[in-house]
Amino acid sequence: MWPRPGWMSLALTMTPEQAHATTAQYGTWISYSGTARIVLAIILVAAAGGVAYTGTRLPKPVRPAKPGETARTFIFLTWLFAITAFLACASQYIHQMRREYLFHPRLVLQP
Numbered sequence: 001m002w003p004r005p006g007w008m009s010l011a012l013t014m015t016p017e018q019a020h021a022t023t024a025q026y027g028t029w030i031s032y033s034g035t036a037r038i039v040l041a042i043i044l045v046a047a048a049g050g051v052a053y054t055g056t057r058l059p060k061p062v063r064p065a066k067p068g069e070t071a072r073t074f075i076f077l078t079w080l081f082a083i084t085a086f087l088a089c090a091s092q093y094i095h096q097m098r099r100e101y102l103f104h105p106r107l108v109l110q111p
Contacts, residue, residue, distance in 0.1 A: 032040055067075065
């Protein structure tokens, strides 16, 4: 489960040497370099140009169809669920933050 309880307090109590020792020295991310970077840029520019050109060729004005009663109910319930989930998660984050930082502040004083 992320964030783990106490993960921030662990980060606040670590010395710079300990933090450096726990970071990955050789990550799994490999960035594009050389000609691969240029080819990727050309492909992305071509795709953006194609989408822009296709957008200019659409008949104007484009209006989406109005949803039926079932679709409106589904959309409304989806929004209601999303708002409820957001508020529940936000309250949990705030609760954890208050518990971790306000009640148990952990400071590392460097000499």
